[in-house]
Amino acid sequence: MFTGTAVFDLLLPGDSRSLKAKRSYVRPIVAALRRLEVSTAEVGALDRYGRSEIGVAVVAATAAHVGEVLDSCERVVAARPEVELLSVRRRLFGADD
Template structure:
């Protein structure tokens, strides 16, 4: 069994309140969840107006499947015009590594 996750550090555009931040981040999280059917959540920078961290994770029997899916999610986030993807941290481990 393979376990993979990716953490995205994103800079939000013209955002001046936490309410506006939620209106930008929630649609991204919902689109990832709907399109890829994987686990996704805002995982950090909750009190910062212009920054967000979004995490995605999945398990599979094939490492290549995880890498392909998580790279596709990264491309989706990077294409969003209202955010700038600052960094992405992709990790893939085999269950026996624990």
């Protein structure tokens, strides 16, 4: 069994100067990621306007499958034209970790 995580650091548009506006950008991304059957949530920069960190976790039988799912998640986030993907931090955990 393997577990993989990814944290996406996002720069939101300049008009996200309220938490309501920030949510309007983050919620559709989280919903799109959940359609890939992963666990996801906003995990960082909760009190910063214009920035967000979205975390994703996946469990699979093989490391290759974990990598494929995280690649799909990264493509979904990178394809969003309204946000800029600044960085992605990934980790893979095996049964021995």
